[in-house]
Amino acid sequence: MKRLQRDAVILSLIENLKVNGSWCGETHIQKATYFIQELFRVPLGFEFVLYKHGPFSFDLSKELTAMQADRLLDVQLQPRPYGPSLVPGDSSDLIKRNFAVTVKKYHSQIAFVAEQFGDKKVSELERLSTALLVTREIEPDGSLESRAQCITRLKPHVKIDEAQEAVMAVDQIVEKSYNVKTT
Secondary structure: OOHHHHHHHHHHHHHHHHHOOOOOOHHHHHHHHHHHHHHHOOOOOOOOEEEOOEEEOHHHHHHHHHHHHOOOEEEEOOOOOOOOEEEEOOOHHHHHHHOHHHHHHOHHHHHHHHHHHOOOOHHHHHHHHHHHHHHHHHOOOOOHHHHHHHHHHHOOOOOHHHHHHHHHHHHHHHHHHOOOOOO
8 A cells, every 4th residue: 555545544544533533633533544454454554563552563653753844744732641642734635635535445444443452441451452462473372361461471571361351352353354355
């Protein structure tokens, strides 16, 4: 996928997250993008690594900064304890119009992920995205217990019961994702 197409998808994701209760900080955008790319194989081309708060893409972080420079995104300050929100900027409508076919192609996947994650707190997003990473890349044939233990090894601050809940929730999300229309 080309850069401006990818930016149109990200803008649509941000708008959908906002509608579903997200304040659209970078962490929300990172985790939602990870799910779109990993769960639905939307070809955004971002490389994710396990980082402080779960899967993180340095490439996506750079892209969000570039989108701000191009006036596709604006930073909106939030009251403490929240970090800034990223909101569509002055040039975003032009990109969305020019790449409406791309946005429409992935609309169902974007809407699904936004519905699943829009109202989640950062700590929950960390657990869920780490659970998907563990399930897909580290323990793909593992039991719930082995995946939860893997999460607590990777993230010692996550309690075993929280890790188990995250694995069960991710399994349910994956199951529900099978019903999402893809084109």
